[in-house]
Amino acid sequence: MFTLACALAQNFSQLLWARGLMGLGFGGEWTAGAVLIGEVIRPRDRGKAVGLVQAGWAIGWGVSTLLFMAVFSWVPADYAWRVLFAIGIAPAPFVIWIRRFVEEPAVHLQQKEAQAAAHMRPSLLDIFRGDIVWTTLRASILATGVQGGYYAVTTWLPTYLKTERHLSVIGTGSYLGVVIVGSYCGYLTGAYVSDKIGRKRAFIAFALASCAIALIYTQLPLDNLTMLVLGFPLGFCASGIFSGMGAFLTELFPTRIRGSGQGFCYNFGRAIGATFPFLIGYVSQTMTLGHAIGVFAATAYGVVILAALTLPETKGRELNP
Numbered sequence: 001m002f003t004l005a006c007a008l009a010q011n012f013s014q015l016l017w018a019r020g021l022m023g024l025g026f027g028g029e030w031t032a033g034a035v036l037i038g039e040v041i042r043p044r045d046r047g048k049a050v051g052l053v054q055a056g057w058a059i060g061w062g063v064s065t066l067l068f069m070a071v072f073s074w075v076p077a078d079y080a081w082r083v084l085f086a087i088g089i090a091p092a093p094f095v096i097w098i099r100r101f102v103e104e105p106a107v108h109l110q111q112k113e114a115q116a117a118a119h120m121r122p123s124l125l126d127i128f129r130g131d132i133v134w135t136t137l138r139a140s141i142l143a144t145g146v147q148g149g150y151y152a153v154t155t156w157l158p159t160y161l162k163t164e165r166h167l168s169v170i171g172t173g174s175y176l177g178v179v180i181v182g183s184y185c186g187y188l189t190g191a192y193v194s195d196k197i198g199r200k201r202a203f204i205a206f207a208l209a210s211c212a213i214a215l216i217y218t219q220l221p222l223d224n225l226t227m228l229v230l231g232f233p234l235g236f237c238a239s240g241i242f243s244g245m246g247a248f249l250t251e252l253f254p255t256r257i258r259g260s261g262q263g264f265c266y267n268f269g270r271a272i273g274a275t276f277p278f279l280i281g282y283v284s285q286t287m288t289l290g291h292a293i294g295v296f297a298a299t300a301y302g303v304v305i306l307a308a309l310t311l312p313e314t315k316g317r318e319l320n321p
Contacts, residue, residue: 007085027270031263038250039105039258043316044195046250047202051191051243058184058239064088065176107319111255120256127253127261135252136261138311142203143269145303146245148276149207150238152296153214154179155277160289165224175231182235189236190243198315199248203308206241211301213237218290218297241304251314258319276300 002022009015034050041049067087072080115122127136161175186206194202213233216222222230245266253261276296284292 001089003085003088007082007088027263027267031259031266034246034266035250035259035262036102036105038247039107039255039319043318047194047199047244047247047315048191050246050250051187051194054242054246055184055187055191057242058180058187058235060091061183062177062180065180107255115256122256122260124260124264126257127264132253132257132261135311136265138307139249139252139261139265140268142304142307142311143245143249143265144272145207145269145300145305145307146203146241147269147273149210149214149273149297149300149304150242151273152276152280152293152300153210153217153234153238156280156289156293160218160293164288164290165227175228178228178231179235182232183239184235185232186236186238186240187243190240193240194244194247195315198313199244199251200308200311200313202244203241203248204305206237207301207304207308209233210237210241211298214297214301215294218294248314250319251317252311255319273300 002018002025005018006015006022009018033053037050037053038046064084067084071083071087075083114120127133157179158176190202190206193205197205213230217227217230217234246262249262249265250258280289280292280296283295
């Protein structure tokens, strides 16, 4: 509903509110989906399953990039962005239809029965009480670093390619295409790696690789062909780090507050990480856009490494009601 409202916005304030409310729904969707998949999959395959679902992001990104290239080539720019928002509502009916056939996880139903028998009602504030508050804080910082680094690179990438690399819309789309293919492969690889070597090691490995490739991509004087080739590892690393996030947050919190904990940490990270594009735009007034992207990406992935080192390893953890 609010995606369509974005297409019909008549001024900046309307677009800002519609986009914010669209994000509210988006954040709720991610949380519900990640918790659902995490609770129905056996521990040894949880990372692979959640990461595979997360890989759908890259497919949607690829489709939207193709639409971006087509619509902006055929429709005047003043209206093209409206057309893209309007097209964005197309998946909604399919999501509603699919949900009719999805059952609640057994561990969730058992927990609900236990709560009803004990006359207990979990509260969002429970994630800030006792020992769990320390977990909530560290997981929120981890999510901030993961998403801040991702937004720092991907949000400004088209502008960077157009303004500093002087690529056309079609040229920008080609570079983004390589990044997106890399992202999809990164999601799949990250999903497997998080189950193979553990959540913490996977986060640290992908953070180090993401930081290195982002700095190379934005700081070195590379020719266009080299940049095109480097787009694959850029997308691979920046997206691969997400694969273990859903499973990790699922395993960190007990069933009675899993949705609250996972939803808060991930979306707290998304909210704070979303300020990175604004800060990059602001800082780019005093330095090149490429340097600004590199600085914020390096900072974000450094935060990921520090947060991961303080959190427990949860690979293979059973989810108890």
